[in-house]
Amino acid sequence: MSATSEEDIAKHVLATVPERLHTAIDRACLETPDRPALSDDRTSWTYRQLDAAVAGMARILRDEGLRPGDRLMIVGENCNEVAALIFAASRCSAWAIVVNPRMSSREIAQIRGHSGARMTVFAGRSSKDAAAHAELAEARHCSTGPLEGLSLSAVDQTATAEPTHEDGAKQVAVLIYTSGTTGTPKGVMLSHRNLLYSAGVTSAVRGITAVDRIYGVLPVSHIVGISLLVMTFQNGASIRLSSRFDPAALIAAVSKEGLTMLSGVPATYQRVLEYMASNGLERLDAGKLRFTGVSGAPLDIHLKRRVEAAFGLPLLNGFGITECSPGISGVRIGAPRDDDSVGKLLPGIEARIVPATKDGRGDTGELHVRGPNVMLGYYKSPDQTSAVVDPEGWFNTGDLARFADDALFVVGRTKEMIIRSGFNVYPAEVEAILSSHPDVVQCAVVGRRVEGNEEVVAFVQFLAGTKSSVEQLAEHARSRLTAYKRPTEIIAMASLPATSTGKILKHKLAETLRA
Numbered sequence: 001m002s003a004t005s006e007e008d009i010a011k012h013v014l015a016t017v018p019e020r021l022h023t024a025i026d027r028a029c030l031e032t033p034d035r036p037a038l039s040d041d042r043t044s045w046t047y048r049q050l051d052a053a054v055a056g057m058a059r060i061l062r063d064e065g066l067r068p069g070d071r072l073m074i075v076g077e078n079c080n081e082v083a084a085l086i087f088a089a090s091r092c093s094a095w096a097i098v099v100n101p102r103m104s105s106r107e108i109a110q111i112r113g114h115s116g117a118r119m120t121v122f123a124g125r126s127s128k129d130a131a132a133h134a135e136l137a138e139a140r141h142c143s144t145g146p147l148e149g150l151s152l153s154a155v156d157q158t159a160t161a162e163p164t165h166e167d168g169a170k171q172v173a174v175l176i177y178t179s180g181t182t183g184t185p186k187g188v189m190l191s192h193r194n195l196l197y198s199a200g201v202t203s204a205v206r207g208i209t210a211v212d213r214i215y216g217v218l219p220v221s222h223i224v225g226i227s228l229l230v231m232t233f234q235n236g237a238s239i240r241l242s243s244r245f246d247p248a249a250l251i252a253a254v255s256k257e258g259l260t261m262l263s264g265v266p267a268t269y270q271r272v273l274e275y276m277a278s279n280g281l282e283r284l285d286a287g288k289l290r291f292t293g294v295s296g297a298p299l300d301i302h303l304k305r306r307v308e309a310a311f312g313l314p315l316l317n318g319f320g321i322t323e324c325s326p327g328i329s330g331v332r333i334g335a336p337r338d339d340d341s342v343g344k345l346l347p348g349i350e351a352r353i354v355p356a357t358k359d360g361r362g363d364t365g366e367l368h369v370r371g372p373n374v375m376l377g378y379y380k381s382p383d384q385t386s387a388v389v390d391p392e393g394w395f396n397t398g399d400l401a402r403f404a405d406d407a408l409f410v411v412g413r414t415k416e417m418i419i420r421s422g423f424n425v426y427p428a429e430v431e432a433i434l435s436s437h438p439d440v441v442q443c444a445v446v447g448r449r450v451e452g453n454e455e456v457v458a459f460v461q462f463l464a465g466t467k468s469s470v471e472q473l474a475e476h477a478r479s480r481l482t483a484y485k486r487p488t489e490i491i492a493m494a495s496l497p498a499t500s501t502g503k504i505l506k507h508k509l510a511e512t513l514r515a
Helices: 001-015 021-031 047-064 080-091 105-115 128-136 190-204 223-234 248-256 268-279 301-311 383-390 429-437 470-478 506-514
Strands: 036-039 044-046 071-074 097-098 118-120 174-178 185-191 213-216 238-241 262-263 290-294 315-320 327-330 349-360 364-370 395-404 407-413 416-418 424-425 441-449 453-464 491-494
Touching: 001 190, 021 047, 021 105, 021 190, 021 223, 036 047, 036 080, 036 223, 044 047, 044 290, 047 080, 071 080, 071 105, 071 128, 080 174, 080 223, 097 105, 105 128, 105 174, 105 185, 118 128, 174 190, 174 223, 185 190, 190 223, 190 327, 213 223, 213 248, 223 238, 248 268, 262 268, 262 470, 268 290, 268 301, 268 453, 290 301, 301 315, 349 395, 364 407, 383 395, 416 441, 416 453, 424 429, 429 441, 429 453, 429 470, 470 491
Parallel strands: 036 238, 071 097, 071 118, 097 174, 213 238, 213 262, 262 290, 290 315, 453 491
Antiparallel strands: 036 044, 174 185, 315 327, 349 364, 364 395, 395 407, 416 424, 441 453
16 A cells, blocks of 8 residues: 555545544445444344434433533443444433443442543443442343343432534543553543544555454453444444453354454463463464454564464554554554564554664654544643643654654553553552552552563562461452452562662562563
8 A cells, every 4th residue: 555545545534534423334324224233242233223222322311311511431341232322422422431340349430430420321231240330339220222231320410511512523422541640540532533533544454344344352441442343333344242352252253253353452362372272273264354453562573473373364563542542553454564563654643753762773762643543632631631742732652662664663661551451550550559458568560571461560568567468468459450450460578679769669670570
């Protein structure tokens, strides 16, 4: 694909992008209403059925008191209802907040409080965790209509609606929460245009058409999961949603269900390889699969080669971040690479390296990007927004990167953030929970690289003479942190390395792990 054609893609997507998420399904509803749109572990919907569900949900939510500019929390795992609720929120000009039900009640309450959500919908029929949260919230079970099987919380009469905008570039579509470095929730405001543009250019370079069937195992509470939904419906394709990752189910779906596209994080593929090894499989029946993509965490080159041998397809690396909706770059389907590059910038995305320093591998520095994909900002946090987005629209990703010709290489991170199975883990939040244990004097959390993933490791100093153990501390964290944030290992030390001012030397702890 030439530079000129990619420029044309950017111009075309900008000129034709819908104003709202829910209108992305209009063309397929008109042209191919009986084509499969999405399916989950229980049922399948055509585009006609999807459209009816979205319209019906929107009508009921309005009747229940959801107003334009309100925030709607959706607690559930990947299923048809959760997907439809995202687009129903768009019909209501409300902001969708999809929350992973595996989070603790403390974490969910924290998001609800910060966002000022007017109401919460729980998808308990497809998730025992969501059902438990619904019971705790004393939510009302819905027994009829398009919300059947869901539960609604009471309306928060104190919630304030945000201003709405006709321009899709200014109107927030989704609010995605990721913990900040202080351990407090940070809501990323993504507009309708942010999401639709990023999905539009990504699907164009991947060549997605109506005949494609996409596997949706990445949670729709995660930006990549939402983006896959948008890409599917923009192109009249279909998506197979999976609520929980199971390597055996993925292998069966690839060989028997006509899947054509698979996207995952490195840990997704690592678990598939582990399953194959334990079951004596050397190569998979790839069926109609034509695309395997990976993003969300650093890709080990050895894992890449093993996956390619197993699937018989190139594993195409990509790079993105929640604040960029998420697409920044990707290896093109017609030009696979044998290195760990994250490919060329997506059409319409600009990048610069600031400041550039020589490291013997090209000019390396912080990666800043600009384009229609960059978020509107962090909700209720103008200071945090201005710290990463300058007046000219350049967003500082916080990643160290370099270019070799037109290929982007991400070589490290300037932030302490740990990326575990594609999810962001901020040490400060984990440290705050561990430090809340009465017998912990101080602690520090660092990441440890393992093949295809990163682990969360905590170093703790217990109060002298205490009988508390690392096992008890792990149990303390288990009830307060969602699974991917919990430490894989907790290491007790008599004291943590620190400067004369008491600042913990995390690089010393990281060196201990490497040793």
